[in-house]
Amino acid sequence: MTIANESYTVTxxxxxxxxxxFSMEMVIAESGTPGETVRWFERLVRYDHTHATWDFYKEGTxxxxxxxxxxxxxxxxxxxxxxxxDPNWHCWDTAxxxxxxxxxx
Numbered sequence: 001m002t003i004a005n006e007s008y009t010v011t012x013x014x015x016x017x018x019x020x021x022f023s024m025e026m027v028i029a030e031s032g033t034p035g036e037t038v039r040w041f042e043r044l045v046r047y048d049h050t051h052a053t054w055d056f057y058k059e060g061t062x063x064x065x066x067x068x069x070x071x072x073x074x075x076x077x078x079x080x081x082x083x084x085x086d087p088n089w090h091c092w093d094t095a096x097x098x099x100x101x102x103x104x105x
Contacts, residue, residue: 007031010040021046027060045071070094077104 001008012026023044027037038060044053049071058064065083069076074095081087091104 009034011037017044019047074099 025042026040029037041056054067056065066079077089077091
């Protein structure tokens with residue numbers, strides 16, 4: 001991919017963890033230095049697609065956003081200390097309840 005005249009190589013790698021879960025990781029590198037990758041995100045997903053967890057990284061090492069949700073009901077939670085302003089989980093309700101904010105259990 002090319003952004004602002006810079007070429008990058010993006011690699012998505014999947015790995016089977018067990019009979020219930022698999023992981024995905026995406027790394028990015030400038031095309032001229034493919035060995036110097038930066039982790040963009042990683043995720044853990046259940047094969048039955050009932051739950052997913054995502055971690056998005058800042059500069060490849062610091063988790064800047066964590067998100068978890070039920071892929072069927074869409075109920076979930078997010079943690080982003082920079083944008084939200086605190087280190088706590090913030091939750092939302094199921095799709096049939098409009099994904100409304102709710103108190104985390």
